Amino acid sequence: xxxxxxxxxxxxxxxxxxxxxxxxxxxxxxxxxxxxxxxxxxxxxxxxxxxxxxxxxxxxxxxxxxxxxxxxxxxxxxxxxxxxxxxxxxxxxxxxxxxxxxxxxxxxxxxxxxxxxxxxxxxxxxxxxxxxxxxxxxxxxxxxxxxxxxxxxxxxxxxxxxxxxxxxxxxxxxxxxxxxxxxxxxxxxxxxxxxxxxxxxxxxxxxxxxxxxxx
Amino acid sequence: xxxxxxxxxxxxxxxxxxxxxxxxxxxxxxxxxxxxxxxxxxxxxxxxxxxxxxxxxxxxxxxxxxxxxxxxxxxxxxxxxxxxxxxxxxxxxxxxxxxxxxxxxxxxxxxxxxxxxxxxxxxxxxxxxxxxxxxxxxxxxxxxxxxxxxxxxxxxxxxxxxxxxxxxxxxxxxxxxxxxxxxxxxxxxxxxxxxxxxxxxxxxxxxxxxxxxxxxxxxxxxxxxxxxxxxxxxxxxxxxxxxxxxxxxxxxxxxxxxxxxxxxxxxxxxxxxxxxxxxxxxxxxxxxxxxxxxxxxxxxxxxxxxxxxxxxxxxxxxxxxxxxxxxxxxxxxxxxxxxxxxxxxxxxxxxxxxxxxxxxxxxxx
Numbered sequence: 001x002x003x004x005x006x007x008x009x010x011x012x013x014x015x016x017x018x019x020x021x022x023x024x025x026x027x028x029x030x031x032x033x034x035x036x037x038x039x040x041x042x043x044x045x046x047x048x049x050x051x052x053x054x055x056x057x058x059x060x061x062x063x064x065x066x067x068x069x070x071x072x073x074x075x076x077x078x079x080x081x082x083x084x085x086x087x088x089x090x091x092x093x094x095x096x097x098x099x100x101x102x103x104x105x106x107x108x109x110x111x112x113x114x115x116x117x118x119x120x121x122x123x124x125x126x127x128x129x130x131x132x133x134x135x136x137x138x139x140x141x142x143x144x145x146x147x148x149x150x151x152x153x154x155x156x157x158x159x160x161x162x163x164x165x166x167x168x169x170x171x172x173x174x175x176x177x178x179x180x181x182x183x184x185x186x187x188x189x190x191x192x193x194x195x196x197x198x199x200x201x202x203x204x205x206x207x208x209x210x211x212x213x214x215x
Numbered sequence: 216x217x218x219x220x221x222x223x224x225x226x227x228x229x230x231x232x233x234x235x236x237x238x239x240x241x242x243x244x245x246x247x248x249x250x251x252x253x254x255x256x257x258x259x260x261x262x263x264x265x266x267x268x269x270x271x272x273x274x275x276x277x278x279x280x281x282x283x284x285x286x287x288x289x290x291x292x293x294x295x296x297x298x299x300x301x302x303x304x305x306x307x308x309x310x311x312x313x314x315x316x317x318x319x320x321x322x323x324x325x326x327x328x329x330x331x332x333x334x335x336x337x338x339x340x341x342x343x344x345x346x347x348x349x350x351x352x353x354x355x356x357x358x359x360x361x362x363x364x365x366x367x368x369x370x371x372x373x374x375x376x377x378x379x380x381x382x383x384x385x386x387x388x389x390x391x392x393x394x395x396x397x398x399x400x401x402x403x404x405x406x407x408x409x410x411x412x413x414x415x416x417x418x419x420x421x422x423x424x425x426x427x428x429x430x431x432x433x434x435x436x437x438x439x440x441x442x443x444x445x446x447x448x449x450x451x452x453x454x455x456x457x458x459x460x461x462x463x464x465x466x467x468x469x470x471x472x473x474x475x476x477x478x479x480x481x482x483x484x485x486x487x488x489x490x491x492x493x494x495x496x497x498x499x500x501x502x503x504x505x506x507x508x509x510x511x512x513x514x515x516x517x518x519x520x521x522x523x524x525x526x527x528x529x530x531x532x533x534x535x536x537x538x539x540x541x542x543x544x545x546x547x548x549x550x551x552x553x554x555x556x557x558x559x560x561x562x563x564x565x566x567x568x569x570x571x572x573x574x575x576x577x578x579x580x
Contacts, residue, residue: 067477076390087456088388197358197454198474200412 009050009195009202012069014057015041018166019187022094023073027052030209049202061086061190070195071206077164077185081125087191089207093214095187097166099125101132101180104153109160112136112180119159122152129162132182150174223510223518224322228304230350231324231504238343240302240326245286251276257285257489262461265309281309284463284486284501287327292493302326304506325483325503329490334434336500337467338441340483344471344502345447348480353512355473355480356450359438360457362484363466364418364431368408371427372401384409385458400425412454415439421455438467463489471504473512480508525551526562528572537565 011027014020024034032050036043043052053069058081060074065084072086077099079088101121103109115121115138122143123129133140143158150170152158162182165171171178189210196203216224232242248269255263266281280286283303291298304324326343328336341357348355365384374380376395383391387409396402404425411417415435422428435453442448459468459482468484483502490499525544529537540563541553556564561573569578 065477067475085385088386088390091390192477194472194474194477194479197356197412197452197472 007049007199007202009071009199009206010042010053010069011045011050012053012055012060012063012072012074014060014074015054017057019057019073019075019095023092023187026073026092026094026210026213029213030206032206050206058082064190064192067192067194070192070199071203072190073187074190075164075185076188077125077128077183079188079190080183081128083127085193087193087196088188089191089196089203090189090211090214092187092189092210096185097164098178098184099128099162099182100165100171100178101160101162101182102150102153102165102171102176102178103160105175105177107153107159110179112160113138115140115160120157121160121162122149122158123162124149125162128182132162150176219518220510223513223516224506226518227351227506227509227513228322228324231304231347231506234343234347234350235302235324235326238300238326238339238346240300241298243287243290243301243303245280245283245290245303245305247280248277249280249286251278253289254278254281254285256492257288257463267308267310279308280305281307282461283307283323283325283503284327284461285489287501288486288489288493288495288499291329291490292495299330300326300328322506323503324506325501327499327501329499330497331500333466333485333498334437334441336498337485338438338445340500340502341442341451341469342445342447344481344483344504345450347504348471348473348509351509351513352516353473353480353509354450355471356452357447358412358452358454358457358470358472359435360453360455360459360468360470361418361431361435361466362458362464362468364408364421364428364455365458367427367431368401368404368421368425371425372396372398372404374401380405381458384456387456408455412452414453417453417455459484461486465489467500469502471502476508476512478508480505480512523550525549526559527551527553528556528559528562528564529553530556530564530566533565533567536569540565540569 013023033046034043034052035045036052041054045052055063057074058078060072061079061082061084063069064072064086075095101112109115113136117139119140120143121129121140122145124145126142126144129142149161149163151174152161165178189207191203251268267279269277271277283305287301306320306322308320310319328339345355374396379395383395389406392402392405404421407421407424418428418432418435422432439448442451457468457470463486464484465488466485469482470479471481472479481502481504485500487498490497527537527541537553541551544551563578564570564572570576571578
């Protein structure tokens with residue numbers, strides 16, 4: 001197991017995407033500078049007790065849940081989608097976005113409640129989507145896609161999508177209209193439940209510093 | 216599970232059994248199938264969603280054993296009324312998303328103490344769990360939580376949404392907490408509860424904040440004194456964000472963990488309320504350890520081989536003589552196998568004469 005070494009912390013960060021650079025900058029301002037090479041999945045930092053594991057943002061809760069990584073930075077939406085039990089120690093206040101329901105501008109649908117029963121909804125977040133529509137009492141068929149969700153309505157694959165939107169530009173470009181907010185998300189500091197206990201002092205010190213430095 | 220792995224399980228289970236026996240726990244075996252309604256009544260909706268269900272011939276819903284505590288509580292209501300200490304080592308089956316755990320069948324060792332005095336029984340459960348783990352060389356620690364503290368704070372601040380609160384506490388999520396309450400005093404008390412970990416003094420800090428936990432302070436102080444007498448208090452911490460999945464715990468809850476394992480290797484707590492639900496007016500506390508995670512925690516441990524095994528071979532026409540030899544060896548407590556000779560180079564060969572294959576020396580027992 002990666003994080004066996006007593007007192008050493010493995011910190012999982014997204015290996016690409018909109019959260020990677022702000023996460024690296026935040027750590028750097030906390031005195032933890034990444035010393036790795038691009039594409040290396042495990043890298044040292046200027047803090048001899050902290051190594052950085054670079055993996056897909058969507059997989060970070062999994063690595064943290066199993067204790068392969070002690071700490072991780074990933075989106076709240078991603079943590080909620082995996083449904084894995086990890087501690088959410090801090091809102092780091094970057095990477096803000098909303099998870100929204102969107103439909104084709106020409107569909108005439110103005111609210112999620114107007115989406116007909118049995119409609120197909122394309123998303124990268126099937127669990128959150130199902131829970132959201134269950135709550136509304138609308139039975140929909142969720143279609144899980146791994147990207148480019150925004151083209152699904154135009155291609156006739158789905159009536160609606162549930163996707164992240166930070167500025168709304170992508171939706172607009174694809175002639176989609178956001179008609180409801182499922183949740184707000186931003187980057188979170190997450191922690192393995194056992195690491196929190198066995199490496200409490202170090203985890204607490206890092207959490208405190210990152211909280212102070214979060215805008 | 217192949218023979219090597221099975222041997223590791225047997226060794227760990229054997230040590231656990233020995234400790235449980237020394238502490239006066241009697242082993243029971245519960246049924247693989249049970250009426251689903253009964254299990255649901257005990258363990259709660261969330262847990263029962265994840266157990267396998269099958270239909271009986273008359274259409275009644277049955278469930279496969281997913282945990283044992285509820286079964287034992289029911290056994291006490293009918294068959295074992297006067298027993299105070301029961302234990303089990305068994306397999307359980309649950310539907311778990313493959314992402315969370317790769318195995319749906321898992322092995323547990325557990326103990327239930329019924330009718331004991333609150334502090335002495337809770338301390339016994341924690342100390343026994345640690346001693347069982349010590350016996351196999353796992354140096355574990357325990358985090359204590361308290362459903363009683365959470366319930367009192369909910370009452371104090373008028374919070375009704377237990378599910379939302381429990382979810383927020385279990386993930387130490389301040390966002391989640393804000394969804395449940397906007398009362399600034401409640402936020403402060405629960406934030407303290409969620410973010411601090413320490414000894415009995417932590418309860419006092421929260422009690423000072425909320426002004427309603429006097430009894431709990433006294434309980435935790437006494438519990439720590441008892442754990443000190445057991446010699447394990449330095450390995451026991453208070454972390455009130457410790458919440459167990461089962462609904463039946465109504466007071467102390469605890470989780471057992473060891474460095475390097477990402478998941479708790481065991482846990483337990485007090486479930487007086489479930490006993491009352493089964494019509495038994497008594498107290499009960501207990502815990503279960505995951506044998507699978509213990510084996511994993513022991514990693515590359517050398518489980519040894521069956522070195523005392525002797526292989527006996529016979530040549531054509533000498534089977535009866537060889538059977539007489541192995542019978543006599545087994546009668547003297549030796550472990551041996553008997554097979555036809557196919558040119559093996561080690562073992563004992565029974566033919567015109569009986570000799571050790573490696574050395575050619577005559578073999579006599």
